Amino acid sequence: MTLSVAVSGASGYAGGEILRLLASHPDVQIRTVTAHSSAGQPLVAHQPHLRSLAHLVLQPTTPEVLAGHDVVFLALPHGQSAQYTDALGSTPLVIDAGADHRLTSAEDWAAFYGGPHPDPWAYGVPELPVAGGKQRENLRGATRIAAPGCNASTVALSLAPGVAAGVIVASDIVSVLAVGPSGAGKSAKTNLLASEILGSANPYAVGGTHRHIPEIRQALIAAGAPSDGIRLSFTPVLVPMSRGILATSSAPIREGATDAEIRSAWETAYADEPFVELLPEGVFPRTADVLGANVASMGIAIDRAANRVTIVAAVDNLVKGTAGAAVQSMNLASGLVETTALPLNGVAP
Numbered sequence: 001m002t003l004s005v006a007v008s009g010a011s012g013y014a015g016g017e018i019l020r021l022l023a024s025h026p027d028v029q030i031r032t033v034t035a036h037s038s039a040g041q042p043l044v045a046h047q048p049h050l051r052s053l054a055h056l057v058l059q060p061t062t063p064e065v066l067a068g069h070d071v072v073f074l075a076l077p078h079g080q081s082a083q084y085t086d087a088l089g090s091t092p093l094v095i096d097a098g099a100d101h102r103l104t105s106a107e108d109w110a111a112f113y114g115g116p117h118p119d120p121w122a123y124g125v126p127e128l129p130v131a132g133g134k135q136r137e138n139l140r141g142a143t144r145i146a147a148p149g150c151n152a153s154t155v156a157l158s159l160a161p162g163v164a165a166g167v168i169v170a171s172d173i174v175s176v177l178a179v180g181p182s183g184a185g186k187s188a189k190t191n192l193l194a195s196e197i198l199g200s201a202n203p204y205a206v207g208g209t210h211r212h213i214p215e216i217r218q219a220l221i222a223a224g225a226p227s228d229g230i231r232l233s234f235t236p237v238l239v240p241m242s243r244g245i246l247a248t249s250s251a252p253i254r255e256g257a258t259d260a261e262i263r264s265a266w267e268t269a270y271a272d273e274p275f276v277e278l279l280p281e282g283v284f285p286r287t288a289d290v291l292g293a294n295v296a297s298m299g300i301a302i303d304r305a306a307n308r309v310t311i312v313a314a315v316d317n318l319v320k321g322t323a324g325a326a327v328q329s330m331n332l333a334s335g336l337v338e339t340t341a342l343p344l345n346g347v348a349p
């Protein structure tokens with residue numbers, strides 16, 4: 001079976017990374033790539049690293065151009081997806097890299113995004129512990145999938161095992177993330193200029209305003225946290241690395257939980273997961289070790305003096321944080337081998 005695929009937003013960072021992964025997928029034919037202001041230009045004018053796709057020309061992003069494929073990836077700015085998803089009713093599988101279809105709560109949508117609340121779709125993080133198993137089961141055979149927010153999935157994967165096993169308390173979570181500017185996309189913004197970023201660490205969306213907060217809460221509720229019992233302090237800090245997220249999250253230890261029970265919560269959750277790496281005790285990940293890889297790498301520390309568990313997780317925002325999650329979800333939804341075309345190894349240095 002060969003799936004014919006269209007990728008919109010193909011001139012951007014997320015679209016480019018989806019194409020890089022799909023280019024080596026044996027069950028996929030990339031038939032159509034679309035963009036907005038760059039329509040009409042060769043794909044390689046915007047993605048010169050995608051040499052094997054040099055024959056493709058960017059087409060305008062319209063429902064007509066996107067129709068007629070087995071799979072459509074939407075990698076568009078926030079708010080742009082819903083207009084196409086309605087028109088793609090007969091497309092067997094649509095995967096949105098944007099936030100439009102991630103939130104189930106209309107209240108959260110109104111508070112953090114505003115405007116009409118699009119339908120929630122299956123959340124594209126297969127490894128997440130959810131009631132009765134893993135999110136993977138909700139992706140098998142799915143026809144509409146919302147790929148995750150990169151920061152949100154990194155923090156959710158960090159904390160969900162402890163929540164699901166009941167060894168941490170969700171009412172006092174603190175997450176601080178070092179993030180690279182590629183997470184904000186390719187379009188020019190003054191705060192993302194090299195002169196603003198190099199040699200500096202710049203916090204943003206401080207104090208509970210970041211749009212990934214409700215997405216993390218939603219994932220932790222799915223893992224078993226009480227819906228009114230989650231308090232999350234979330235602070236991203238822009239740092240001078242192109243790709244990567246290093247998320248340090250901590251939460252209080254549930255009274256009575258032993259060190260063995262705490263460690264076992266994460267070991268059990270991720271023992272059979274090829275793309276979530278739990279490092280040995282005392283070892284913590286670096287972003288450099290996951291660049292280009294579809295891997296969330298994490299280390300946990302049990303800090304009895306602070307009575308908290310601290311989880312440090314490293315993810316490439318463009319791979320495991322977006323494109324890798326999207327392709328992994330496509331594989332599951334299409335009945336393909338889940339790991340197909342997803343790199344375990346990164347690039348170094």
Ligand SMILES: NC(=O)c1ccc[n+]([C@@H]2O[C@H](COP(=O)([O-])OP(=O)(O)OC[C@H]3O[C@@H](n4cnc5c(N)ncnc54)[C@H](OP(=O)(O)O)[C@@H]3O)[C@@H](O)[C@H]2O)c1
Nearest residue numbers: 009011012013014035036037038075098183185186187322
């Ligand atoms: N970057 C990440 O690490 C990351 C992680 C998780 C999720 N995401 C999500 O992925 C989506 C794309 O992000 P990105 O980082 O790839 O952004 P980006 O680099 O700015 O790319 C945006 C793409 O959308 C196209 N576009 C712009 N305005 C459009 C419009 N009105 N209609 C149709 N297409 C339009 C652009 O085409 P032209 O260049 O031709 O104008 C470009 O191809 C966003 O929803 C983002 O939240 C990104």
